[in-house]
Amino acid sequence: MALSVAVFLLILGSAWSWFAVTKIYNPRLDPVPEDVDVIVQLGGAYGADFTAARQMAQDLHVPNLVISEPTGRQDRRARYCGPLVGVAVYCLTPDPSTTRGEARGFTALAYSHGWRSAYVMGTGREHTERVRHYFSQCWDGELAVNSPSQSRSFREALRQGFYQSAGWARALTYRGC
Incomplete structure:
Protein backbone atom coordinates (compact mmCIF):
# COMPACT_ATOMS: atom_id res chain seq x y z
CA MET A 1 0.00 0.00 0.00
CA ALA A 2 2.75 2.46 0.98
CA LEU A 3 4.64 1.70 -2.23
CA SER A 4 1.58 2.39 -4.40
CA VAL A 5 1.01 5.71 -2.60
CA ALA A 6 4.66 6.63 -3.12
CA VAL A 7 4.46 5.74 -6.83
CA PHE A 8 1.25 7.74 -7.19
CA LEU A 9 2.85 10.77 -5.52
CA LEU A 10 5.94 10.43 -7.71
CA ILE A 11 3.80 10.34 -10.87
CA LEU A 12 1.69 13.25 -9.67
CA GLY A 13 4.79 15.29 -8.80
CA SER A 14 6.37 14.51 -12.18
CA ALA A 15 3.19 15.48 -14.03
CA TRP A 16 2.92 18.76 -12.14
CA SER A 17 6.61 19.50 -12.75
CA TRP A 18 6.19 18.97 -16.51
CA PHE A 19 3.04 21.11 -16.48
CA ALA A 20 4.71 23.87 -14.45
CA VAL A 21 7.70 24.02 -16.76
CA THR A 22 5.69 24.06 -20.01
CA LYS A 23 2.63 26.08 -19.00
CA ILE A 24 3.77 28.29 -16.13
CA TYR A 25 7.51 28.95 -16.09
CA ASN A 26 8.46 28.54 -19.76
CA PRO A 27 5.34 29.46 -21.76
CA ARG A 28 5.16 30.34 -25.43
CA LEU A 29 5.52 34.13 -25.72
CA ASP A 30 4.28 35.60 -28.99
CA PRO A 31 5.82 38.66 -30.64
CA VAL A 32 3.64 41.64 -31.45
CA PRO A 33 1.89 40.91 -34.76
CA GLU A 34 2.68 43.35 -37.56
CA ASP A 35 -0.95 44.34 -38.03
CA VAL A 36 -3.15 44.00 -34.97
CA ASP A 37 -6.57 45.51 -34.23
CA VAL A 38 -6.20 45.82 -30.46
CA ILE A 39 -3.75 45.52 -27.59
CA VAL A 40 -5.18 44.23 -24.31
CA ARG A 54 -0.50 52.62 -23.56
CA GLN A 55 2.92 53.57 -24.95
CA MET A 56 3.10 50.40 -27.07
CA ALA A 57 -0.31 51.07 -28.64
CA GLN A 58 0.74 54.60 -29.50
CA ASP A 59 4.25 53.70 -30.75
CA LEU A 60 3.00 50.84 -32.94
CA HIS A 61 -0.03 52.80 -34.21
CA VAL A 62 -2.44 50.17 -32.93
CA PRO A 63 -5.88 51.77 -33.20
CA ASN A 64 -7.43 50.23 -30.06
CA LEU A 65 -6.35 49.52 -26.51
CA VAL A 66 -8.29 47.65 -23.84
CA ILE A 67 -7.24 48.06 -20.22
CA SER A 68 -8.77 45.62 -17.78
CA GLU A 69 -9.06 47.52 -14.53
CA PRO A 70 -10.92 45.24 -12.12
CA THR A 71 -10.70 47.43 -9.03
CA GLY A 72 -13.07 50.08 -10.36
CA ARG A 73 -10.99 52.77 -8.63
CA GLN A 74 -11.60 56.10 -10.35
CA ASP A 75 -8.00 57.31 -9.90
CA ARG A 76 -6.69 54.20 -11.71
CA ARG A 77 -9.34 54.47 -14.43
CA ALA A 78 -8.50 58.12 -15.01
CA ARG A 79 -4.76 57.41 -15.16
CA TYR A 80 -4.77 54.28 -17.34
CA CYS A 81 -8.02 54.47 -19.30
CA GLY A 82 -7.83 58.15 -20.19
CA PRO A 83 -7.66 59.48 -23.74
CA LEU A 84 -4.63 58.64 -25.86
CA VAL A 85 -3.75 60.43 -29.10
CA GLY A 86 -4.47 58.18 -32.08
CA VAL A 87 -5.76 55.28 -29.98
CA ALA A 88 -9.29 54.47 -28.81
CA VAL A 89 -8.97 53.37 -25.18
CA TYR A 90 -11.56 51.05 -23.62
CA CYS A 91 -11.66 50.35 -19.90
CA LEU A 92 -12.98 46.91 -19.02
CA THR A 93 -14.31 45.90 -15.63
CA PRO A 94 -14.43 42.10 -15.85
CA ASP A 95 -17.33 40.19 -14.36
CA PRO A 96 -16.29 38.04 -12.63
CA SER A 97 -12.97 39.65 -11.78
CA THR A 98 -10.94 36.74 -13.13
CA THR A 99 -9.00 35.90 -16.29
CA ARG A 100 -12.13 34.14 -17.52
CA GLY A 101 -14.17 37.28 -16.86
CA GLU A 102 -11.59 39.32 -18.76
CA ALA A 103 -11.78 36.96 -21.74
CA ARG A 104 -15.58 37.16 -21.76
CA GLY A 105 -15.59 40.96 -21.45
CA PHE A 106 -13.00 41.32 -24.19
CA THR A 107 -14.93 38.98 -26.47
CA ALA A 108 -18.04 41.13 -26.18
CA LEU A 109 -15.99 44.24 -27.03
CA ALA A 110 -14.23 42.47 -29.92
CA TYR A 111 -17.46 41.34 -31.52
CA SER A 112 -19.14 44.73 -31.07
CA HIS A 113 -16.17 46.54 -32.69
CA GLY A 114 -15.33 43.93 -35.34
CA TRP A 115 -11.82 43.25 -34.07
CA ARG A 116 -10.23 40.19 -35.65
CA SER A 117 -6.74 40.23 -34.12
CA ALA A 118 -5.50 40.93 -30.62
CA TYR A 119 -2.22 41.13 -28.74
CA VAL A 120 -3.00 40.26 -25.12
CA MET A 121 -0.62 40.98 -22.27
CA GLY A 122 -1.07 38.78 -19.20
CA THR A 123 -0.03 39.91 -15.75
CA GLY A 124 3.24 37.98 -15.85
CA ARG A 125 5.06 35.22 -17.67
CA GLU A 126 3.39 32.60 -15.46
CA HIS A 127 -0.04 33.82 -16.57
CA THR A 128 0.34 33.76 -20.37
CA GLU A 129 -0.72 30.19 -21.18
CA ARG A 130 -3.83 30.44 -19.01
CA VAL A 131 -4.65 33.72 -20.77
CA ARG A 132 -4.26 31.94 -24.11
CA HIS A 133 -6.52 29.12 -22.88
CA TYR A 134 -9.40 31.39 -21.83
CA PHE A 135 -9.19 33.82 -24.73
CA SER A 136 -9.06 30.95 -27.24
CA GLN A 137 -12.12 29.38 -25.65
CA CYS A 138 -14.09 32.64 -25.83
CA TRP A 139 -12.93 34.28 -29.05
CA ASP A 140 -12.14 32.93 -32.52
CA GLY A 141 -9.95 35.82 -33.70
CA GLU A 142 -6.20 35.83 -34.30
CA LEU A 143 -4.58 35.82 -30.88
CA ALA A 144 -1.04 36.59 -29.74
CA VAL A 145 -0.19 36.47 -26.03
CA ASN A 146 2.78 37.79 -24.10
CA SER A 147 3.61 39.21 -20.69
CA PRO A 148 4.81 42.55 -19.40
CA SER A 149 8.55 42.99 -19.18
CA GLN A 150 8.50 43.36 -15.39
CA SER A 151 10.73 40.76 -13.77
CA ARG A 152 9.72 38.98 -10.60
CA SER A 153 11.77 37.92 -7.61
CA PHE A 154 12.35 34.21 -7.10
CA ARG A 155 9.92 34.26 -4.17
CA GLU A 156 7.21 35.94 -6.24
CA ALA A 157 7.76 33.56 -9.17
CA LEU A 158 7.37 30.62 -6.80
CA ARG A 159 4.19 32.12 -5.30
CA GLN A 160 2.86 32.70 -8.81
CA GLY A 161 3.59 29.07 -9.67
CA PHE A 162 1.24 27.90 -6.93
CA TYR A 163 -1.34 30.59 -7.69
CA GLN A 164 -1.33 29.81 -11.42
CA SER A 165 -1.50 26.07 -10.72
CA ALA A 166 -4.70 26.67 -8.76
CA GLY A 167 -5.95 28.89 -11.58
CA TRP A 168 -5.26 26.12 -14.08
CA ALA A 169 -7.10 23.58 -11.93
CA ARG A 170 -10.11 25.86 -12.06
CA ALA A 171 -9.70 26.66 -15.77
CA LEU A 172 -9.68 23.01 -16.75
CA THR A 173 -13.08 22.47 -15.09
CA TYR A 174 -14.80 24.95 -17.46
CA ARG A 175 -16.07 23.99 -20.87
CA GLY A 176 -16.66 26.76 -23.38
CA CYS A 177 -16.39 30.41 -22.47
Whole structure:
Protein backbone atom coordinates (compact mmCIF):
# COMPACT_ATOMS: atom_id res chain seq x y z
CA MET A 1 0.00 0.00 0.00
CA ALA A 2 2.75 2.46 0.98
CA LEU A 3 4.64 1.70 -2.23
CA SER A 4 1.58 2.39 -4.40
CA VAL A 5 1.01 5.71 -2.60
CA ALA A 6 4.66 6.63 -3.12
CA VAL A 7 4.46 5.74 -6.83
CA PHE A 8 1.25 7.74 -7.19
CA LEU A 9 2.85 10.77 -5.52
CA LEU A 10 5.94 10.43 -7.71
CA ILE A 11 3.80 10.34 -10.87
CA LEU A 12 1.69 13.25 -9.67
CA GLY A 13 4.79 15.29 -8.80
CA SER A 14 6.37 14.51 -12.18
CA ALA A 15 3.19 15.48 -14.03
CA TRP A 16 2.92 18.76 -12.14
CA SER A 17 6.61 19.50 -12.75
CA TRP A 18 6.19 18.97 -16.51
CA PHE A 19 3.04 21.11 -16.48
CA ALA A 20 4.71 23.87 -14.45
CA VAL A 21 7.70 24.02 -16.76
CA THR A 22 5.69 24.06 -20.01
CA LYS A 23 2.63 26.08 -19.00
CA ILE A 24 3.77 28.29 -16.13
CA TYR A 25 7.51 28.95 -16.09
CA ASN A 26 8.46 28.54 -19.76
CA PRO A 27 5.34 29.46 -21.76
CA ARG A 28 5.16 30.34 -25.43
CA LEU A 29 5.52 34.13 -25.72
CA ASP A 30 4.28 35.60 -28.99
CA PRO A 31 5.82 38.66 -30.64
CA VAL A 32 3.64 41.64 -31.45
CA PRO A 33 1.89 40.91 -34.76
CA GLU A 34 2.68 43.35 -37.56
CA ASP A 35 -0.95 44.34 -38.03
CA VAL A 36 -3.15 44.00 -34.97
CA ASP A 37 -6.57 45.51 -34.23
CA VAL A 38 -6.20 45.82 -30.46
CA ILE A 39 -3.75 45.52 -27.59
CA VAL A 40 -5.18 44.23 -24.31
CA GLN A 41 -3.52 44.65 -20.91
CA LEU A 42 -5.09 42.44 -18.29
CA GLY A 43 -5.74 43.61 -14.75
CA GLY A 44 -3.64 42.69 -11.77
CA ALA A 45 -0.60 44.09 -13.56
CA TYR A 46 1.67 46.75 -12.13
CA GLY A 47 0.94 50.38 -12.97
CA ALA A 48 4.07 50.49 -15.11
CA ASP A 49 2.61 47.68 -17.24
CA PHE A 50 -0.53 49.70 -17.97
CA THR A 51 1.63 52.67 -18.89
CA ALA A 52 3.80 50.46 -21.13
CA ALA A 53 0.70 49.07 -22.89
CA ARG A 54 -0.50 52.62 -23.56
CA GLN A 55 2.92 53.57 -24.95
CA MET A 56 3.10 50.40 -27.07
CA ALA A 57 -0.31 51.07 -28.64
CA GLN A 58 0.74 54.60 -29.50
CA ASP A 59 4.25 53.70 -30.75
CA LEU A 60 3.00 50.84 -32.94
CA HIS A 61 -0.03 52.80 -34.21
CA VAL A 62 -2.44 50.17 -32.93
CA PRO A 63 -5.88 51.77 -33.20
CA ASN A 64 -7.43 50.23 -30.06
CA LEU A 65 -6.35 49.52 -26.51
CA VAL A 66 -8.29 47.65 -23.84
CA ILE A 67 -7.24 48.06 -20.22
CA SER A 68 -8.77 45.62 -17.78
CA GLU A 69 -9.06 47.52 -14.53
CA PRO A 70 -10.92 45.24 -12.12
CA THR A 71 -10.70 47.43 -9.03
CA GLY A 72 -13.07 50.08 -10.36
CA ARG A 73 -10.99 52.77 -8.63
CA GLN A 74 -11.60 56.10 -10.35
CA ASP A 75 -8.00 57.31 -9.90
CA ARG A 76 -6.69 54.20 -11.71
CA ARG A 77 -9.34 54.47 -14.43
CA ALA A 78 -8.50 58.12 -15.01
CA ARG A 79 -4.76 57.41 -15.16
CA TYR A 80 -4.77 54.28 -17.34
CA CYS A 81 -8.02 54.47 -19.30
CA GLY A 82 -7.83 58.15 -20.19
CA PRO A 83 -7.66 59.48 -23.74
CA LEU A 84 -4.63 58.64 -25.86
CA VAL A 85 -3.75 60.43 -29.10
CA GLY A 86 -4.47 58.18 -32.08
CA VAL A 87 -5.76 55.28 -29.98
CA ALA A 88 -9.29 54.47 -28.81
CA VAL A 89 -8.97 53.37 -25.18
CA TYR A 90 -11.56 51.05 -23.62
CA CYS A 91 -11.66 50.35 -19.90
CA LEU A 92 -12.98 46.91 -19.02
CA THR A 93 -14.31 45.90 -15.63
CA PRO A 94 -14.43 42.10 -15.85
CA ASP A 95 -17.33 40.19 -14.36
CA PRO A 96 -16.29 38.04 -12.63
CA SER A 97 -12.97 39.65 -11.78
CA THR A 98 -10.94 36.74 -13.13
CA THR A 99 -9.00 35.90 -16.29
CA ARG A 100 -12.13 34.14 -17.52
CA GLY A 101 -14.17 37.28 -16.86
CA GLU A 102 -11.59 39.32 -18.76
CA ALA A 103 -11.78 36.96 -21.74
CA ARG A 104 -15.58 37.16 -21.76
CA GLY A 105 -15.59 40.96 -21.45
CA PHE A 106 -13.00 41.32 -24.19
CA THR A 107 -14.93 38.98 -26.47
CA ALA A 108 -18.04 41.13 -26.18
CA LEU A 109 -15.99 44.24 -27.03
CA ALA A 110 -14.23 42.47 -29.92
CA TYR A 111 -17.46 41.34 -31.52
CA SER A 112 -19.14 44.73 -31.07
CA HIS A 113 -16.17 46.54 -32.69
CA GLY A 114 -15.33 43.93 -35.34
CA TRP A 115 -11.82 43.25 -34.07
CA ARG A 116 -10.23 40.19 -35.65
CA SER A 117 -6.74 40.23 -34.12
CA ALA A 118 -5.50 40.93 -30.62
CA TYR A 119 -2.22 41.13 -28.74
CA VAL A 120 -3.00 40.26 -25.12
CA MET A 121 -0.62 40.98 -22.27
CA GLY A 122 -1.07 38.78 -19.20
CA THR A 123 -0.03 39.91 -15.75
CA GLY A 124 3.24 37.98 -15.85
CA ARG A 125 5.06 35.22 -17.67
CA GLU A 126 3.39 32.60 -15.46
CA HIS A 127 -0.04 33.82 -16.57
CA THR A 128 0.34 33.76 -20.37
CA GLU A 129 -0.72 30.19 -21.18
CA ARG A 130 -3.83 30.44 -19.01
CA VAL A 131 -4.65 33.72 -20.77
CA ARG A 132 -4.26 31.94 -24.11
CA HIS A 133 -6.52 29.12 -22.88
CA TYR A 134 -9.40 31.39 -21.83
CA PHE A 135 -9.19 33.82 -24.73
CA SER A 136 -9.06 30.95 -27.24
CA GLN A 137 -12.12 29.38 -25.65
CA CYS A 138 -14.09 32.64 -25.83
CA TRP A 139 -12.93 34.28 -29.05
CA ASP A 140 -12.14 32.93 -32.52
CA GLY A 141 -9.95 35.82 -33.70
CA GLU A 142 -6.20 35.83 -34.30
CA LEU A 143 -4.58 35.82 -30.88
CA ALA A 144 -1.04 36.59 -29.74
CA VAL A 145 -0.19 36.47 -26.03
CA ASN A 146 2.78 37.79 -24.10
CA SER A 147 3.61 39.21 -20.69
CA PRO A 148 4.81 42.55 -19.40
CA SER A 149 8.55 42.99 -19.18
CA GLN A 150 8.50 43.36 -15.39
CA SER A 151 10.73 40.76 -13.77
CA ARG A 152 9.72 38.98 -10.60
CA SER A 153 11.77 37.92 -7.61
CA PHE A 154 12.35 34.21 -7.10
CA ARG A 155 9.92 34.26 -4.17
CA GLU A 156 7.21 35.94 -6.24
CA ALA A 157 7.76 33.56 -9.17
CA LEU A 158 7.37 30.62 -6.80
CA ARG A 159 4.19 32.12 -5.30
CA GLN A 160 2.86 32.70 -8.81
CA GLY A 161 3.59 29.07 -9.67
CA PHE A 162 1.24 27.90 -6.93
CA TYR A 163 -1.34 30.59 -7.69
CA GLN A 164 -1.33 29.81 -11.42
CA SER A 165 -1.50 26.07 -10.72
CA ALA A 166 -4.70 26.67 -8.76
CA GLY A 167 -5.95 28.89 -11.58
CA TRP A 168 -5.26 26.12 -14.08
CA ALA A 169 -7.10 23.58 -11.93
CA ARG A 170 -10.11 25.86 -12.06
CA ALA A 171 -9.70 26.66 -15.77
CA LEU A 172 -9.68 23.01 -16.75
CA THR A 173 -13.08 22.47 -15.09
CA TYR A 174 -14.80 24.95 -17.46
CA ARG A 175 -16.07 23.99 -20.87
CA GLY A 176 -16.66 26.76 -23.38
CA CYS A 177 -16.39 30.41 -22.47
